[in-house]
Every structure is written in structure tokens, then in C-alpha cells.
Amino acid sequence: MRWWATGNLVISAGLALTNLEGVPPLLCALVGYSLIALGIALVLRGVRVHCGDTLATGQIVLITLIAMLVSGYFTLIEPSVRGRIAFSGFYFGVLNWMCGYAAGRYSSERGVPIAVTGFGLLGTALVVRGMHLLMQEGPVDLSSSTVLGITMLTVPLGQVCTSFGLILMVMWRYAERLRQLSSIDALTGALNRAGLEDQGGRLALRLQRARRDLAVLMIDVDHFKQINDSFGHAAGDEVLRCLTRLLRQELRPMDVLARIGGEEFVLVLDGVDPAAALRLAERLRARIADEAVQCEGASVAYTVSIGVVASAAAGYELPALMAAGDRAMYEAKRRGRNQVCSA
Numbered sequence: 001m002r003w004w005a006t007g008n009l010v011i012s013a014g015l016a017l018t019n020l021e022g023v024p025p026l027l028c029a030l031v032g033y034s035l036i037a038l039g040i041a042l043v044l045r046g047v048r049v050h051c052g053d054t055l056a057t058g059q060i061v062l063i064t065l066i067a068m069l070v071s072g073y074f075t076l077i078e079p080s081v082r083g084r085i086a087f088s089g090f091y092f093g094v095l096n097w098m099c100g101y102a103a104g105r106y107s108s109e110r111g112v113p114i115a116v117t118g119f120g121l122l123g124t125a126l127v128v129r130g131m132h133l134l135m136q137e138g139p140v141d142l143s144s145s146t147v148l149g150i151t152m153l154t155v156p157l158g159q160v161c162t163s164f165g166l167i168l169m170v171m172w173r174y175a176e177r178l179r180q181l182s183s184i185d186a187l188t189g190a191l192n193r194a195g196l197e198d199q200g201g202r203l204a205l206r207l208q209r210a211r212r213d214l215a216v217l218m219i220d221v222d223h224f225k226q227i228n229d230s231f232g233h234a235a236g237d238e239v240l241r242c243l244t245r246l247l248r249q250e251l252r253p254m255d256v257l258a259r260i261g262g263e264e265f266v267l268v269l270d271g272v273d274p275a276a277a278l279r280l281a282e283r284l285r286a287r288i289a290d291e292a293v294q295c296e297g298a299s300v301a302y303t304v305s306i307g308v309v310a311s312a313a314a315g316y317e318l319p320a321l322m323a324a325g326d327r328a329m330y331e332a333k334r335r336g337r338n339q340v341c342s343a
């Protein structure tokens with residue numbers, strides 16, 4: 001956004017300079033056209049940065065230098081207004097197409113089609129203008145042609161489209177980021193309750209429609225308060241992070257992992273039948289009991305209690321599945337912890 005705004009400011013300054021009465025032609029041509037090229041290069045950098053790429057400073061300098069040299073050539077060495085204006089049409093047109101290409105190629109965000117259309121319109125209008133001036137007979141006449149009239153109309157239309165499209169792209173990016181942040185637990189990076197309701201709910205609905213098995217594991221760390229009390233809160237946090245990493249290793253791409261309370265985690269498993277869910281829960285329980293967490297020189301051993309529930313027993317409603325899984329998990333606690341129970 002910063003590059004794009006600066007770029008547009010520089011383009012405006014360049015345009016103003018090229019149209020000023022009484023300005024020496026050399027200044028008008030060299031500085032004016034260079035500024036326009038520099039401005040478009042900054043816009044191109046902005047679009048690329050937004051799409052995870054960049055445009056090197058050397059490339060920006062090169063783009064500006066080309067405009068300066070060619071316009072200087074048509075002013076000092078081979079003075080030709082037609083040559084200068086035709087060149088600027090082609091050159092700035094192609095640069096605008098490059099901006100459109102960058103936006104369309106690297107991004108799939110809302111607003112991209114509008115921005116690409118805007119850059120496309122701008123580029124096409126400028127190239128058509130350049131071609132028209134080249135083919136025009138007699139002295140250069142910028143006022144009396146229908147083609148030039150249409151291109152003059154297209155340029156502001158393209159500018160409105162690019163501005164609107166780029167603003168939409170940036171807003172969409174912020175909205176996506178906010179949505180992600182509001183569904184992620186800051187400590188572990190797993191989903192939080194809101195994220196679970198959203199992604200877990202969608203997974204359950206998809207599996208119900210496809211008539212596939214779904215299983216939910218409710219996992220609670222045993223005597224977590226004692227871990228905090230004995231080793232400190234930082235060690236407790238590290239246990240939660242390590243547990244998240246360990247659980248992630250067992251997940252497949254469609255599975256959902258969430259932390260829904262202090263030391264309570266939920267796994268929603270895609271296409272897992274009751275027997276396989278029990279086997280997985282048992283494997284997790286044993287691995288967790290075996291792997292102590294190292295934190296600030298201390299080795300913190302811990303265990304978990306797991307409640308297992310499958311769609312075959314409790315249906316596909318996530319709240320009902322979690323309630324049944326919770327009951328099974330508390331049964332595991334009641335039986336002495338470090339256990340797996342199924343609903």
C-alpha cells in the first residue's frame with residue numbers, strides 16, 4: 001500500500017511536469033518521464049511485495065533510467081515529440097501490464113480481477129495511444145482524434161479500477177489475517193474453541209454427507225496444576241507446546257486439532273472408525289507417558305487421560321460428540337488417569 005501510494009504520488013508529479021507550460025523541454029522530458037517511470041516501478045514493487053515477491057532497487061533504477069535516456073534521446077539528439085510520446089505510450093503501457101500480471105499471477109485475493117482489469121485498461125490505452133501517434137500523418141495532434149479521446153477516457157477508468165482493486169486486495173488480506181488470529185490459540189498455535197467450532201463443524205458436516213466415519217478424542221493433561229506448582233508456569237506452558245507438537249505429528253491434513261481449555265485438547269479425526277480411534281488414542285497416551293519435556297534444566301514427565309467417541313455411537317453433531325467424549329475422559333480420570341476410555 002505504501003509503495004503503491006508513493007508510486008501514484010510520483011506519477012502525478014511526473015505528469016504535472018510533462019504538462020507544465022513554460023518548463024524547459026529538457027526538464028519536462030527528462031525529469032517528467034523519469035518520474036512517471038519511477039512511479040509505475042514503485043507501484044509494481046508494491047503489487048509484488050503484497051504478493052510475497054519484490055522488485056529490486058536496481059530494477060527500479062533501470063526502469064527509470066530507460067525512460068530518462070530514451071526521452072532524452074528524443075529531446076536532445078533526435079528531437080521528436082512523436083517519438084517521445086509514442087515511446088512513453090508503449091513503455092508505460094507495458095509497465096502497467098507488468099503490474100497487472102504481477103497482481104493476477106501471485107494472488108488469489110478478492111479485488112484481484114478489478115486491479116488486473118484496471119492495469120490492463122491503463123496499459124492498453126497507453127499502447128494504443130502510442131501506436132496511433134506513430135501511424136498519424138502530419139504534425140503531432142493530440143486533440144482531434146477519436147482514438148486519443150477514447151484512450152483519454154480509458155486512462156482514468158483504469159486508474160479507478162486499479163485503486164479500487166488494490167484497496168480491496170489489502171482489505172481482504174487484513175480480514176483474512178484477523179479471521180486466522182481470532183481462531184488460533186496464541187500459546188500453542190492450535191485452533192481455539194472458535195476455530196474448532198468453525199473447522200471441526202465443517203469437517204463433521206462433510207463427513208456426514210459423505211457417510212464417512214468421524215472420531216473425536218478429548219485429551220486432558222493429568223495433574224497439570226501440580227506441574228505448574230512444582231516446575232513453574234513456564235514449564236507448564238512448555239508442556240502444552242510439546243503436547244501440541246506431538247499431537248500434530250499424528251494428524252493427517254484433514255484432521256482438526258484444538259486447545260479448548262487450560263490443558264484440554266480436542267482432536268477431530270477424518271474417516272477414523274471406533275477401533276482405529278481407540279488404537280490411536282492408546283498410542284498417543286503411551287507416547288506422551290514416555291516422552292518427558294525438557295524445560296530450564298528440568299525433565300517434566302506427564303500423562304494424559306483420553307476420552308474417545310465415534311460418530312457411529314454419538315452422531316455427527318460436534319457439541320454432542322464433545323460432551324460424550326468429555327464424559328469418557330472423566331471416566332478415564334476416575335479410573336486413575338493415564339488411561340483411555342471410550343463412550
Ligand SMILES: Nc1nc2c(ncn2[C@@H]2O[C@H](COP(=O)(O)OP(=O)(O)OP(=O)(O)O)[C@@H](O)[C@H]2O)c(=O)[nH]1
Pocket residue numbers: 187220221222223224225226228232233234235236237240261262263333
Ligand atoms: N502453564 C499454564 N497453566 C495453565 C494454563 N491454562 C490453565 N492453566 C492451569 O492449569 C491448571 C488446571 O488445573 P485443574 O483444572 O485443577 O486440573 P489438573 O490439575 O490437571 O487436574 P486433573 O485434570 O483432575 O488431572 C490450573 O492450575 C490453571 O492455572 C496455561 O495456559 N499455561
